Amino acid sequence: MSTKNLFIITIIFAFLVSIFWSFLVYNYMENNLNSPYKIENIGNFSKNWSSNQVNLDLKEIQTNVKSIATKVNPSVVNIIISKDIRTYRTDPFGFFQEPSWTIKRTVWWWSWFFVTKNWLILTNKHVVSDTNASYTIITSNNDEFEWKVLALDPTNDLALIKAFKNGKEISWITPVNLIEDNKSVQVWDFIVAIWNALAEFQNTVTFWVVSWLWRSIEAWDQIWWSIEQLSGLIQTDAAINPWNSGGPLVDLNWNVIWISTAVAQWANWLWFAIPLSINEVNYILNSYEKYWEIKRPFLWIKYIPINKGVMDTFSLKSEYGDYIPNEAWNLIVNWPADKAWLEPGNIILEADWTILKNWITIKDVIKNKFPWYKIKLKVLRNDWKTDFIDLVLGEN
Incomplete structure (x- = not known):
């Protein structure tokens, strides 16, 4: 057979194969994808999801916000x-x-x-x-x-x-509900803020989301001319101004989860709030009933929560924990941390079996424990060996 004849046969064969496969594909689409049943179901799904379902969700949120405002406002x-x-x-x-x-x-x-x-x-x-x-x-x-x-x-x-x-x-007032554990709160959760707008419009209700968690800031009080270091805060850009200080932030389950505390005026009124929970408030009430004051434990150390930047800067071998910088002034002699044999350069990995990572620091672990309470620490020493020690919390 000549080369010319072989070439012609190959072209004819390829043409017939393409016709055959085109027929199969057309038949499949005709019987499956283009059936009235399929189109109807796809159309209904799109319609239900994009309009009815979304509208239903928004109406539920709206109803919830109204209920929250009605219930929490009197408190x-x-x-x-x-x-x-x-x-x-x-x-x-x-x-x-x-x-x-x-x-x-x-x-x-x-x-x-x-x-x-x-x-x-x-x-x-x-x-x-x-x-x-x-x-x-x-x-x-x-x-x-x-x-x-x-x-x-x-x-x-x-x-x-x-x-x-x-x-x-007076005993007839209704107190707010408090969340059991604010660690369950996540970024983009909805929140409702109730506050005194512009020092004039009391019990104003605003609604937005949690912008971020576990912020640390240096708060400057323009009224009383004081500075305070605050940590473990949440950030929100709900419509709030300075007169909301002390007002509650409420989740959609009607629980107060934070108390407003500071605002960044230069950043279009970003707002920061202190986490609250049943445990936190109970600690405050129990402390007052027992000591007639709010007592908090102290360690008398300076530490840096470890992240990638801290790890690289100080050449550390742990990706988490609270690092005590290797200078003597970061640990006060004869105070709790020193008495427990903590040393500059050590890394506190765990406190009372809680791993110190993801913005959780030793301060968060001990804040609701009374002074003189003994906690167990897991420590990475300067020779990179781990050690377990007992530390008795101090008092200011």
Whole structure:
């Protein structure tokens, strides 16, 4: 057979094969993909998912937010801070000023909320730190009450307050619900904030999401001119302004999960809040009942939570833990950490069997334990050998 004839036969064979496969593909699509049954089901699925289902979800969220606002609002109160302001008289030429008289003026508004039925209130420490000011509590139905500070938290921006009516305790208020464990909260979870907007519009409700977890910031109080280091905070960009300090952030299960504490004004009002839970509030209440103050444990060490950058900078052999930098001043002699034989350069890997990673530090583990409580530490020593030690928590 000549080469020319072989080439012609090959072309004819390829043509017949292509026709055969085209027929098979067409027949399959005709019987399966283009059947009215298939089209109908695909269309219904798209319709249900893209409109009905989404609308149903949004309506459920809307109903939930309304229920949260209705239930939590009565537990949120506003605080008016008033001070005696001295006025000055100016001479006609504007060169000299002399005191004339004092007048009482409202200088700030904040938000608080009730955590027990016997009118115990939780708010920010910086809200009630001015001993020269007078304070008035106003509820959502415009009732006014007296109050006094019971205790201030030495390590957190928290204060415990007691409210009164005509000198008598009140017990008819409904306290907020608190989450059992705020470690279950995740980024993008929905939250509802209830607060005093612009020091004027009390019990305002806003709604957005958790932006990030476990932030650490240096908070500057413009009113009382103080700085405080805060850690373990959540970040949100819900529509909030400085007058929300002390107001609650609530999840869609009606549980208060944080208390607002600080705002980054230069960053379009990013807001930060302190995590709260039943355990946290119970610790505060138990501490006050037992010691008439809020006691917190202290270690008297300086440490750095390990991440990739810290690991590379200090040439560490552990990817997690709390690193005590290798300088003597990071550990105070004759205080709990020193007495437990911790040393500069050590890495605390675990505290009370909790691994210190994913933003969990030793401070988070011990914060709700009383001073003098003994904890077990797993430590990576300077020779890279692990060791287990007992440490008795100290007191400030």
